[in-house]
Amino acid sequence: MSTATAIENKSPASAGRFEPRIAAFVCNWCTYTGADLAGTSRVQMMPNVRMVRLPCTGRIDTAFIIKAFERGADGVIVSGCHPGDCHYSEGNYHARRRFAMFKELMNFMGIDERRVTFSWVSASEGRKWGDVVDETIERVRALGPFDDYKTLLEETP
Amino acid sequence: MSRIGVFVCHCGENIARTVDTAAVAQECGKLPGVIHSVDYKYMCSDPGQLMVKQAIAEHKLTGVVVAACSPHMHEKTFRRATAGAGLNPFLCEMANVREHCSWIHESRTAATEKAIDATRMIVEKVKRNAPLSPIHIPVTRRALVIGGGIAGIQAALDIADGGREVVLVEKEPSIGGHMSQLSETFPTLDCSQCILTPRMVEAFQHPRIKLYTYSEVESVDGYIGNFKVTIRKKARSVDEANCNGCGACQAVCPNKKIPSEFDAGLGKRSAIYVPFPQAVPNIPVIDRERCSYFRAKAKGSTKVVCGKCAEACGKGAVHFDQQDTLVTEDVGAIVVATGYRLYDIGKDQDSELLKGYGEYGYGTVPDVIDGMQFERLASASGPTAGKILRPSDGKEPTSVVFLQCIGSRDPSKGIEYCSKICCMYVAKHTMLYKHKVHHGQATVFYMDIRAAGKGYDEFTRRAIEEDGARYVRGRVSRLYRDGEVIKILGFDTLSGEPIEMDADMVVLATAMRPQAGMAELAQKLSVSYDKHGFINEAHPKLRPVETNTAGVFVAGACQSPRDIPDSVAMASATASKILGLLSNEQLEREPTVARVDESTCSACFHCERVCAYGAVEHKDIRDRSGNLVRVVASVNKGVCQGCGTCLATCPSKSLELDGFTDAQIHAAIMAF
């Protein structure tokens, strides 16, 4: 694919294509900074992500993910420091347990777990952040809009 | 009702090229509660900041949103401007429309849409921001320096000279570190010990430096300004107060054939020993692993096997029954200056990442030595009194081959970084060799010559041009012993020809690695470290001597390979940072800390279990007559670092994190 087509494809204006809305919950020290690095390195990525900055993945409550789905997110990214790198030493280890349980719960409830990307992106992994973003968008695009969740309210008898 | 001002920055063309900043300002102006919304070329400029200040006054703003670059870049700037206009600085937040938007997207429509969304989410968050005041915490105005090498000594002296007490902890029996082992230093070829020893003595005698040698940091509690450090003083078996350093004990020790660590295994020492004659303090230590007395005891023998040293000591200073002791020291700041160790090229590596170089015969071919061993051979105080003699037969080598980048810059062996100092010390070695063995030929196999530094390139040129070192660009594939000589098979990549040559001695410039046990120490200090074990600085450019844990600083080769001037510069920088920190009786801290809603706390203390800092305390709630009604969790604001893990763990959502409250995050998601 030529650069020009790649960029063209990244435009949400591309006719007829489903553009998923992705919410991202990221830690301040690694992933947010890594995303900053992606910016300073001009790593191009698709524009479908809206980010919420938290101090640490330890702060990320699974209620955030549910609320994002309620608000119409088609996918969610949750990202923080690699194990051992947590700015607060242990926050990401606690988060990892929480996310592991939540991931299994989602799957059990029939929420396609491919709608949520959990990743470790360090402050130096600007390129990886771009990859995580683009992969998530493509994956969720393939899954289609999360109508199951969006229509829950209307479907209440 | 909120009165929010939105300020959209063009960042010259940086944002405006891709984002329709006027549209962002216009759209955000339509949001409920936004009463002022403008865009401007450079918000961070003086006129830009003035716009913010004037708008705060004119429109009686209750919140400020700057849609511009990353908050990591300019949050402080705009919070300062906000404060300057009399509004609490924490009522100002930034929406990142540059790094996270204009710089990474091409489509103007999509980037503009994203910028509007991002700003809207921050607007909704700011509506729930609360004014916060900095937290004041008391400061213990003394410092701890871990590591007594040149970096640690320099840091300790600078801090002590600046008027603050220092606790200096060194795990070896003497301070001095690797520098004390070096013969001469590049690029001036001045004598290492001559410049170091006075500093060692100065540190020892300094009224404000408390020295713990043969000691290690056991544990660290607390936080910036208020660390409580437990130090393990290992049993020296010699009473430091009584010993006068006469050396009689060493003279009588029957066990004198122990390879000396100081001489990199080339010299010998006794079981009770002072590592080197200029050691500070000049007090011996018994190597209990090697001492006959202790070895017999360890085997369960009840017979007193030796004890000659104790008999010889006129002061009765040898105490076989000495035990490790733990002492605690209160300090306000900590310097990590633990230095480095050399990569061991053998196949048995301590890390799975490392592979080793079996092909270079280190340890099997006796005349293959490493750089530190060469230093000892060249040193006047070394085992050969400064003569270059090869270990196998004590003959003077007429041909010495130096191999650079052993380990370094070789991802397949697990070390991808450059060890930085080897190019320079190899050049130095060739010169020292030539100066001592005039008819000798030094040959260097190198990958690249990295001689950046004042006088460094000139120095390597001198080695080649004046002292006749032969530099071959290429690697050696194999070397082996062939009778009296070492056969070397290599390749000259410049001429494109294979090389086969004989050498009397081979010196390997092995990589610099962090000291063993760095991960454990880093965990005790809650500082982050890279996969090799080097301590991470807080910012590679702007905060090079700070770590991610407030109050813990880093100097020297434990942060990355460093030469002496770098290490000393870092050490002085940490000292300057610490003297600044300790100049106040109280510290101001960002108020991004957790707090407990005592009315709903159910005292399950999940928060306490997840807190990495021990910031959660139990608080008694009493009625007016003083009767205990219930117990709740309470956060020590001085200890809390603001990660918020407790919030996500609290079952009843009875914790909040100022700056990132649930209401703020919820509002941002509702604006998604």
Add this chain to the structure above:
Amino acid sequence: MRKAFITQENLSVLSGDLERAGRKVVVPRPSATGRMEYGAAQSGSLTHLGGALPARSLKATFLPPTEALLRWKNAKDDVVLEPSEPKALPTVVLGARPCDAAALAILDKVMDWDYHDDPWFARRKATTIVSLACDGVDSSCFCTSVGLSPDTTKGSDVLLTAVDGGYLVEALSEKGEALLEENKTRFTAARGEAQAAERRKAATDKVRKNLAVDARTVKDWLGGNFEHPFFKLGSRCHACGACAAVCPTCHCFDIVDEPEGLEGGTRRRNWDTCQTSKFTLHGSGHNPRNDQHARLRQRVMHKFHIYSERFGETLCTGCGRCARACPGGMDLLEALREIDKLRRSSRPSAAPIVTPTNPPISGGAR
């Protein structure tokens, strides 16, 4: 009023007719969780209307667990309100238990008291209730103690009584007459009246054996005994509110505003219960009903005294669901029996103590 007969088979057909005519048909049927509950008929055959009471009452059909009252839209400096039209589809309930139908008539009073509850009455008006004389009496039933019976006609438009080969059908209201008239081809001449009377009497006798108390006398006793030690009922109560969730007459609701992002949102009313501590929790942290004793007393008081004082009706149909549902083994029959015993053993007080409730308000603001 008209009487008729319908076969089991024709009742099934009638259900289909009604659906085709655009009516929603509510019947007792297995729910998604496998319990007998009132709910929309699965199109096709009605098998068995009778048997034990559905696990929860009929009230959800008229007072849904959640209901939108209005929607709002946020404008720049304003909020625009859009009232929500109540969902009131033309509905026929087939096989309501008479006690559940009676509950609706009892609730009509409060729903038309100080405020005319439009959604409630819209659905009441749109619904025809065909009850089935109860043949599922069990040991928790006590409708006869609150002035009802297994064949009570209160609140019903048509009463069915199972007899050999089908059901005796009695129209009880104009809506009932209309239903029979509109679907007259499905009905034949009334028969089995003697058998119906016999079965209904047998059911009534069975209920009487469970509890023989007069709710009116209970009311009198409660009026003077607000502080009576009898009300230390709360130990085994979990304050869970299962009783209220299954109760046909508990009608308390909570009103919440649920935003949809920044655009606006919906004001909803949701079921609530006085059995939880939060029900009466003040913003100050003070809670006037601070323990479970007080909350259970409130439940008994409201049902048997406060509501009767105000509306002349007991707020209980004796369906016994609370006793069946309570995970802690609480039993209203036992409480009523105990109150009756206390009443008999004490002399009537000279001047009734006024309970700390508001005086009845007649009419009220609409």
Add this chain to the structure above:
Amino acid sequence: MNELRQLARKLLADKTVGVVIGYEEGQGAVTRPSFATSPEQAEKLVFDARCVQNLASYLSPRRSTVRSLGKPAVVVKACDAKALAGLIREAQVKREDVVVISVACGGVLADPRSGKALSEAMVADRCRDCDGAHTSLADHKVGQAKAPAFGSPKVDARLAELQAMTAPQRFAFFKSVFSECTRCNVCREVCPMCFCARCMADKSEPQWIESSPHLRGNFAWHMLRAMHLAGRCVGCNECERACPAGIPLSLITRKMQKVVSERFGYSPSDDPNVPAPTGAFRLDDAQEFIR
């Protein structure tokens, strides 16, 4: 039975405790919780297969009416003991503040109202994988412990069925059962581990969990309830027993119990000193799902 009554009588007579929380005959053929505060009332106490309730629930600080009766002795089955251990582990009950009477239990009935005798078909599901042993928390043991011998829990078979479905099928399944939920909160109120003075679901500023019983609110509630109970739920199944809508809550609690067991090696324990898996971590916790 006599042994239990005798013990209760003694504990009440010598004022060791203010109340013995046990079981008594209820209305009809069922038993129910009993709060004996005098030696005479100890005569009411019974224990048999109808005694399904988890009495540890009454030790939760939310049960203020029970707390006002004085120091409790509580009759616990092996399953209930895990809930008591949970309350001690999470600092809601001090071990020394309660006298534990462990009763030998050979399994209880799934539905005591049925009036049926205990059998493979009638036994409560949680009893199927219970070892029936007296808890190590016991201050007093009544009866000879015996392991109930029944088949494996039926909920596991249901879980396997669900797991075999596609994600959309599972979503549809949970939608159908959650559509019955009226958010009466009975599941929460009867739960021995839901001891919070103010549930997160009742926090309105901000409101993470919509309180309305529409499907969206119900999904949020049931998922976050599962998260909050993961690693803490003891599997007593009081929630499912009490649910007025008959929602199969044990599917969710059991699933999470399995997740926690498989991932973190933790099963509900009657030892308060065994740390809960949440609030802890291992450096090598599996992270195959993290990119």
